[in-house]
Structures are given as structure tokens and as C-alpha cells.
Amino acid sequence: MPLYFITGNKNKFEEAKAILSGVEQLDIDLPEMQDLDAKNIIEAKLAEALKHKKGEFMVEDTSLYMDCLNGLPGPFIKWFLKSIGNNGLAGLAERLGNNKAEAKTIIGYAGKDGDIHFFEGSIRGKIIAPQGETNFGWDPIFQPDGFDKSFAEMGKEEKNKISMRKVALEKLKDFLIKP
Amino acid sequence: MPLYFITGNKNKFEEAKAILSGVEQLDIDLPEMQDLDAKNIIEAKLAEALKHKKGEFMVEDTSLYMDCLNGLPGPFIKWFLKSIGNNGLAGLAERLGNNKAEAKTIIGYAGKDGDIHFFEGSIRGKIIAPQGETNFGWDPIFQPDGFDKSFAEMGKEEKNKISMRKVALEKLKDFLIKP
Numbered sequence: 266m267p268l269y270f271i272t273g274n275k276n277k278f279e280e281a282k283a284i285l286s287g288v289e290q291l292d293i294d295l296p297e298m299q300d301l302d303a304k305n306i307i308e309a310k311l312a313e314a315l316k317h318k319k320g321e322f323m324v325e326d327t328s329l330y331m332d333c334l335n336g337l338p339g340p341f342i343k344w345f346l347k348s349i350g351n352n353g354l355a356g357l358a359e360r361l362g363n364n365k366a367e368a369k370t371i372i373g374y375a376g377k378d379g380d381i382h383f384f385e386g387s388i389r390g391k392i393i394a395p396q397g398e399t400n401f402g403w404d405p406i407f408q409p410d411g412f413d414k415s416f417a418e419m420g421k422e423e424k425n426k427i428s429m430r431k432v433a434l435e436k437l438k439d440f441l442i443k444p
Numbered sequence: 445m446p447l448y449f450i451t452g453n454k455n456k457f458e459e460a461k462a463i464l465s466g467v468e469q470l471d472i473d474l475p476e477m478q479d480l481d482a483k484n485i486i487e488a489k490l491a492e493a494l495k496h497k498k499g500e501f502m503v504e505d506t507s508l509y510m511d512c513l514n515g516l517p518g519p520f521i522k523w524f525l526k527s528i529g530n531n532g533l534a535g536l537a538e539r540l541g542n543n544k545a546e547a548k549t550i551i552g553y554a555g556k557d558g559d560i561h562f563f564e565g566s567i568r569g570k571i572i573a574p575q576g577e578t579n580f581g582w583d584p585i586f587q588p589d590g591f592d593k594s595f596a597e598m599g600k601e602e603k604n605k606i607s608m609r610k611v612a613l614e615k616l617k618d619f620l621i622k623p
Contacts, residue, residue: 297477361536
């Protein structure tokens with residue numbers, strides 16, 4: 266029985282596939298609960314998936330947590346982008362006088378027995394005025410600590426090397442290959 | 445068959461009962477979808493209710509929409525309060541230099557045939573530093589236009605007279621008594 270990665274995002278799937286060779290993409294739309302805690306959102310999705318289909322599942326959430334907003338937008342990042350965009354987010358950090366932020370991926374994995382495990386990867390950085398291509402959400406406004414460019418200005422390879430998603434995926438991989 | 449008002453909030457129910465005499469409270473917990481548009485959240489709740497029980501239903505959403513955040517927090521107000529609180533919201537309006545806001549109630553009504561109708565009431569105002577008792581969410585930071593005190597500083601009667609919820613309830617009442 267394969268491990269299904271529930272996502273509609275082809276890039277995220279490819280990134281997972283590079284680390285977890287046996288994973289398969291399952292592009293179904295699961296309801297996204299309102300919650301500040303991404304783990305609760307992920308858990309609800311996994312529970313929903315388990316209702317419909319047998320197998321092992323993984324769901325991921327990658328969000329931007331801003332210090333000046335005490336962790337917001339977090340899992341609500343999608344809606345912040347829709348309403349105020351990257352310029353609005355960068356403006357907030359500037360006006361509030363604190364540009365520190367965290368980019369965090371949480372992966373939830375549901376095993377054969379319905380047991381659920383979480384794996385995290387995070388990277389600290391700062392919010393800057395948008396720089397680079399706007400290919401992926403808030404990439405243009407997040408500059409990881411130790412770098413002088415935004416995620417959007419990095420090549421795919423360079424970004425993947427430090428990616429919070431990669432860290433979380435590696436942790437899941439370690440868990441799965443444990444005897 | 446009665447009209448069920450799905451809410452866990454006794455005050456909201458009492459306010460509805462004063463206008464819609466036949467209404468009954470149904471205190472069930474329905475999942476709250478992530479969406480910027482309260483109508484979509486309400487619609488999903490009504491659909492869920494209709495799956496479980498026959499009858500007429502109403503669901504309401506009362507949210508605070510800030511001009512400086514292009515309408516946020518809107519239906520996410522609960523999570524903004526949890527993370528940055530009234531002080532944080534008031535600080536945002538001040539730092540962003542725009543304190544205009546709207547308090548809006550949307551009621552969704554599902555009729556016997558599963559038809560869904562929406563009724564709105566809204567009131568413009570401004571975001572101020574918290575004033576008055578903190579009985580209800582963001583009442584201390586919302587000052588309706590034409591008044592020199594916050595919702596939290598008003599008596600229940602005074603507030604209900606201008607309440608956005610009352611306007612929406614009256615619209616629903618008019619709809620229901622139409623021949």
C-alpha cells in the first residue's frame with residue numbers, strides 16, 4: 266500500500282518524491298478548518314482522508330509566522346495574501362517595527378493503524394519589501410537569516426538546500442525507515 | 445417545524461428570539477471553514493446542518509472588517525483576538541494610519557427546500573484603544589460613527605438599538621412573514 270501525499274501542488278509533490286521515493290500524489294480537495302494551530306488543520310484533513318480511503322497519508326502545511334503579529338498569519342497566510350498581498354505584509358512588518366519571522370513546514374503522517382505523527386522544519390528570517398519573481402506566495406518577502414536575498418531570488422536548488430520543507434521531509438523519511 | 449438558530453451563544457439567541465418569536469436554539473458545533481467570505485462559511489455550515497436534521501436553519505456571522513487591512517480580520521477575527529488581542533488590533537489601525545472599520549452581521553437562512561438566503565446588517569465606525577468592559581470580543585475597540593463611546597461602553601439596550609445584528613434579523617423577519 267503506497268504512501269499518499271495529499272496535495273494539489275505539483276512542486277511540493279516533486280520535492281517530496283525526491284526524498285520519499287515510494288510516495289504517490291493524491292489530488293483531492295479536503296476542507297481546511299479554521300485554526301491557528303496548523304497541526305489541528307492537518308489532523309482534521311488526515312481524519313477526513315482516512316474516512317474515504319485506506320492507506321498511509323501525508324499532509325503538509327507551510328506557513329509564514331510573523332513576530333510582529335504574534336505568529337499571524339500562520340495557517341491564514343493564504344487569506345492575508347489574498348487581501349493585503351506581499352506589499353501589505355511587508356508594510357505591516359515595517360510599520361510595526363519588527364521584521365522577524367519564521368517559515369515553517371509541518372507534515373502530518375497517518376500510518377496504517379490511523380496513528381498520526383508530526384514532523385517539522387523551520388527557518389528564521391526577516392520580512393523585506395518584495396524582491397524577485399512572484400512564483401510562490403510569500404517567497405518574495407522572506408529573506409532567510411544568513412542570506413542577502415529573498416526565497417524568490419534563489420534558484421530552486423539553492424532554496425531546496427535550506428528548505429524547511431526538506432527538513433520536515435527528511436524527518437519523516439527517518440521515521441519511515443526505522444526498523 | 446421550527447426555525448433552528450445554530451449557535452452556542454445564549455446572548456445571540458436571546459437577541460434573535462426577541463425578533464423572531466418562533467426560533468429555537470440548536471447548540472451544535474459545526475466545522476468552520478477557512479474563507480475570507482463569511483457567506484461561504486455560513487453556507488458550508490447550513491449544508492452540514494441539513495445533512496443531519498430536517499428543518500429550517502439559520503446561522504450568523506458577526507465580524508470586524510478593518511479598512512487598513514483591506515477587510516481583514518473579517519471572519520478570522522476570533523484568531524486575531526487570540527493572537528494579538530484588542531490592543532494589537534488597535535495598534536495596527538494606529539500604526540497603519542487608518543482606523544476606519546465596519547462591523548457586519550450576515551445571517552444565512554436555509555428554508556424547507558434547502559434554498560439559502562442571506563441577510564446583512566452593517567455599521568461603520570472606527571477602531572479605538574480599548575475602552576469599557578471586555579464582555580464580548582472586540583466591543584471595546586469598536587466605536588460606531590456618530591457615537592463617542594465603544595460598543596463595550598454602551599448599555600445592552602443602547603447597543604441593540606443600532607446593532608448590525610438587529611438589522612440583519614429584521615430583514616430575515618420581513619422575508620419570513622412575506623406571504
